[in-house]
Amino acid sequence: MRFFRSGIAMAAGVCLAGLATVPPVAAEAGARPVDVQLLSITDFHGYIRPHNDAANGTIKDSQGNTLVVGGAPYIATHLKNLRAGHENSITFSAGDNFSGWPTEVSQHADEPTIEFLNRIGTDFTTVGNHELDRSLEFLRDHMGKGKCFGVIGVDSCFTDSSGRLFHGADFAISTANITRKGSTRPVLEPYVIKWVKAGWRRIPVGFINLTTPTTVNGSTSYQPSLDNLALVETADKYAAKLRRMGVKAIVANVHEGGTTTGDFYDQCANPSGPVMDFARQASPDIDAIVTGHWHAPFNCSIPDPAGNPRPVVEAAFHGKLINEINLKIDPRTRDVIRSQTVSTNHPVTRDVPADPDMVKMVDYWTAKGLETAAKPVGKITGDLTRARDTDGESTLGNLVADVELADSRRTPGGGADLAMVAVAPAKGSNSLRADLKYTGDGTVTLGQAWNTWGYANPVLTVSVKGSQLEQALEQQWQAQANGTVRFAPLAVSGNVRFSYDLAKPVGDRVLPENVLIDGQPLDPAKTYRLAGLAYTLIGADGYSAFAGYTDAVRGERDYEAFRDYLRNGPVSPPALDRAVALNANG
Template identity: 35%
Template sequence: MPPAPASRHRTGRRTHGLLAAAEGLATAAALTAALPADAHDGGGHGHRPGRYQDVQLLSFNDLHGNLESPSGSSGRITELQPDGTTRTVDAGGAEYLATHLRQARAGHPYSVTAAGGDMVGASPLLSGLFHDEPTIEALGKLKLDVTTVGNHEFDEGARELARLQNGGCHPTDGCYTGKRFKGAGFPYLAANVQDEKTGKPILKPYWVWKKKDVRIGFIGVTLEGTPDIVSADGVKGVAFKDEVETINKYAKVLQRQGVRSIVALIHEGGFPASGAYNYDCDSPGAGAGISGPIVDIAKNVTPAVDALVTGHTHAAYVCTVPDPAGRPRMVTSAASFGRLYTDTTLTYDRRTGDIARTAVRSANHVVTRDVPKAADMTDLISRWNALAAPIGNRPIGYISADIDNTGDESPMGDLIADAQLAHGKELDPRTSLALMNPGGVRSGLTYRAKGAEGDGVVTYAEGFTVQPFANTVNLQDFTGAQLVQVLKEQVSGANAAAPKILQPSAGLTYTLDLTRSGADRVVTDSVRLDGHPVDPAATYRVATNSFLAGGGDGFPTLAQGTNDLVGEDDLAALGTYLTAHSSATSPLAPPAADRITVVQ
């Protein structure tokens, strides 16, 4: 079963050689073919440019405001070794990403940097507390040239996205540094996001990179299903159109303008068969090792598009998926959180103005932490940390070991569900259980101290990283039959292809049988609450976050609850639980994550 996309969840916001061969280049297959003798760029040394010009395309995706090096599993990448084993490598951090990108650009006068969306949103406190202005500033220092919007760019709605693009101080919180926020110095593209009143894109649909006589067009789209995974307020007044139809439409527009080299930036992705960043997903054939929505998109986007930079699923891959004409075309994704970047060579044919597709080659590279930190990025992080410290450094609990956010059922997910159940019981003692959507759990908690707080101390900033959304804890009544139906919706309907396993509070148990198909994978007779079978006719009081309570993430039955009661902020509920259940002398142990019995 493929993992649920890490970024598919409701969002709302809370204000408050160094590139060594050991990186195991994911050479998903350079599409090499002999070029004519004049293939070299010929530029420089006073010579006329040759017919072919190599253009370096650097790309990354799903940064999510991770300026500081991510901790725990969020800051590691899996690498496939020559002997078939795997190892994990510490990776990520804007200070290191900046150094790697700058080193990669050395010796490449024709270089453009693009991103696949979700640069902001679901961000750690350092960025999220300031409405992601620190990340926009950092992206400028990273020399990002262009990005598409992702679903998280709509966390605070289209108006706030426009502010991030165009500048201006926040309408509620004002200016944080005493200066007017300048906005992004690069274009956000939103070709398939239309104003419902005008029918026009809310931001630029495409952008053309130019270097002397070389021109490459970029078209940016996000997944059509964004309204299903973002709060209603976040997408109010805008409509999301089909990705393929939109890209094909604007490819024709670019061609009419004489631009024949085109790259699509698509915030939608796939699931490679291996979690290793350097896995060959072209084995045994082109694109054979990848599944998911991006495959159908890649197979149907017009052959006029020469490469696809993707994202959203937080996966790493460099594949060649045949276009509608049967020609191989590069499709890439660089995991998430700045742990990887992709280096793609596009060979531009000056005679045709197009990319010589047979000469495209690409590889993912690890953003290792064994390179010098970029001083300007260190300064940026220090400046914003000074503003965040009074809030972020406050202790909210203590843990005895890492609480991981991995697996279908994670210890971190269970902990959040337990916290929401406890908060629900405070609001209404009849509350029976809580359910937490996995995509809303953004990170685990690490035992090792990040700063001066000491090992095992959980700070507000760390809690914010886990739950950066302004969801409330809501209570609703459901029948037992509805409760079982909710569990079945984890693996059916909108979630059939990419199941979303809700994280259960203590006392709720059941069997997930992956040898079955569809809704039957949740074994009805196995569903128990405090050891007793769920009564289809009985009424159960259920705590969820406000996104799930509205039917988000493909759970329509959760929108049918009755007797609604709105509680407090979900992060506050987590902090209250940690404070009540842990101390310096009696830290909280990780939940066992044994509430769901998985049959493979």
């Protein structure tokens, strides 16, 4: 528990279309402060089901003891207990609610997460980077408004645990710094104003919602049609605007990362990271900063530019913690009394009764997850495996390259000439996650396809020079500090053939004339359209050759692209004939 002692906090500004200037509250001699409770979670990622593994279901207390935490039934109970006795309580999220990793959530278009957030009485959320893992339209129209897409009950708009068809969020989704490319106007409402009771009057509290600037170029949230505005400048702009409107109690709800060196969930040891820099620079009118993104537990007090401390908090991830900030607002000035602000991170322990309605909800989606995962999505005629031959080819790797090419060619503006897949990347994680074996009549279920390839990355199509493609093929062999050479092969689509010479030095093993695309030699000066996962193209796999690509077009995510390809089957294992060694002995 932390107290933040300073002078009276000024407030920061945010804008709500059509809201008039807030009238002042009449002065009252000796008026008692108004109590306002803020309850927040962050980076929930659809973890409605209580998890029992150490990474997702535990957290350390101040003594180093391990607490078992998390799960929707326990979050609901803790929220109910925390709200007890509070007339003014506001519940919100610091982003990354969606793109659930648990399959019972992710295979249902994250709709179970929305049901959970609606049920716990969420008032609003900022947009995290993972809120944009599909598209702005998916976030705004499907998640926000309940608009269906694809086949109802198969692709979206599933029946929830209460028997209702998905209807979208009952809460506001907000961000001040995500815009259309070339615009400075936010794509969603930049802030939220909540009114709290002060006797028979009401006082406004403004929440500026912000999204990490790494979003639009992130590997999963890559959105070439969107742009990010800078955090500090955007926060200051809306803080000033809110202030002019008469909103003086202001909170920044920022999906941006910070960290500390302590393990305890309610500590602040050596704070660092971009959100801590933000906290030191953002307008003194902002009274508290709630954060997310780096999955860290901390409860800090960081001085604002005027030297006054204010809480900077993060409630870990996956529903392990609930942060509580208690503000006291002077009813005469409508300002937060900073010296009386208290902040606490509460562990979502499982030593309380599980909320029975939430237990039913979790059981419903868990069972539905098993049912959905068992649905057939296509057929194969033989094993698709990650086993690589001496040229680095595998049946699964080659197939995935074909999947990327097909996705690009059906995406408006895509039109790839070829595709590449990192099948044994020099760094990062491998998108080829499991073999897909032929069993029975070759039927592939959604669950099998989901587990075979992908990590929620979009297929991008970009423009690169032929010289970059040659360089990428050269980077399959990477010299190591100990003098060895690491082989990090790239799979290519079926319209590509290339040969290489191991007798040549690293960096000079592939000649342009030995790379054929649709039967034509690679032209180093020509511009080609290349399809690949965003993770690979931005260099996260360890291939720098693609840097400087242009004209990016986003296709489907890997999961959906693979499913669509299988639906057009049956799919046969590709031949391993796309890479040939000219001198295999080196």
